[in-house]
Amino acid sequence: MKGIVFTEFLELVENEFGLEVVQQIIDECQLDTEGVYTSVGTYSHKDMFKMVGKLSEIKEIPVPALLMVFGEYFFSTLKDKYPAFMEKPNLFDFLNSIDDYIHPEVLKLYPDAELPSFKAKIKNNAEMTLNYKSSRKLSDLAIGLIKGAAKHYNQNVVIEKITVENDGQKVLLQVNKTKFK
Numbered sequence: 625m626k627g628i629v630f631t632e633f634l635e636l637v638e639n640e641f642g643l644e645v646v647q648q649i650i651d652e653c654q655l656d657t658e659g660v661y662t663s664v665g666t667y668s669h670k671d672m673f674k675m676v677g678k679l680s681e682i683k684e685i686p687v688p689a690l691l692m693v694f695g696e697y698f699f700s701t702l703k704d705k706y707p708a709f710m711e712k713p714n715l716f717d718f719l720n721s722i723d724d725y726i727h728p729e730v731l732k733l734y735p736d737a738e739l740p741s742f743k744a745k746i747k748n749n750a751e752m753t754l755n756y757k758s759s760r761k762l763s764d765l766a767i768g769l770i771k772g773a774a775k776h777y778n779q780n781v782v783i784e785k786i787t788v789e790n791d792g793q794k795v796l797l798q799v800n801k802t803k804f805k
């Protein structure tokens with residue numbers, strides 16, 4: 625997992641819960657790296673799961689909820705860092721481009737990035753599906769990223785998990801435009 629995911633996660637924890645919580649997570653997680661990450665390095669995704677699990681324990685917030693909040697936060701980082709990927713005119717075209725364009729470009733920049741497969745289908749003007757597949761089981765992070773993207777495009781949406789297979793390795797997501805949140 626790329627270091628940017630770790631540095632952004634720890635920054636979010638610091639902003640929301642303070643440095644003491646960051647320190648507690650690093651102290652209690654027995655991480656491979658002792659909590660030192662650079663944004664371009666590559667680290668074991670197990671460390672990320674340990675840290676999210678620990679934060680969930682400390683703050684009594686379920687892991688899926690934490691991953692969604694983190695996804696939304698992570699989206700604004702990606703948007704600022706890679707504005708070229710944000711040129712699509714609307715949310716559905718943007719989401720449609722993750723698998724065909726954005727993540728393949730990410731792989732050119734970082735050949736060791738571990739990315740999900742994310743087949744998209746635009747059903748009609750109001751509904752699309754995204755088929756998440758990854759051994760890392762991070763569909764809740766994906767939902768947070770989609771929420772961040774929806775905000776960016778000023779589009780209110782409802783995101784639902786339609787089917788979940790293999791303990792979250794394969795998740796069909798449905799995105800519906802709505803007038804209200």
Ligand code: HEM
Pocket residue numbers: 625626628629702703706709719722726727730736737738739740758759760761762763765766767769770773
């Ligand atoms: C709504 C839009 C997006 C969604 C839903 C999405 C989804 C995901 C998910 C779920 C992961 C975690 C890895 C996994 O599950 O196997 C991931 C990783 C990543 N994505 Fe995306 N992504 C989006 C947009 C972007 C954009 C705009 C960029 C810009 C460059 C980007 C770059 C990355 C990077 C660098 C990683 C980390 C790879 C690693 O840890 O090795 N993504 N993405």
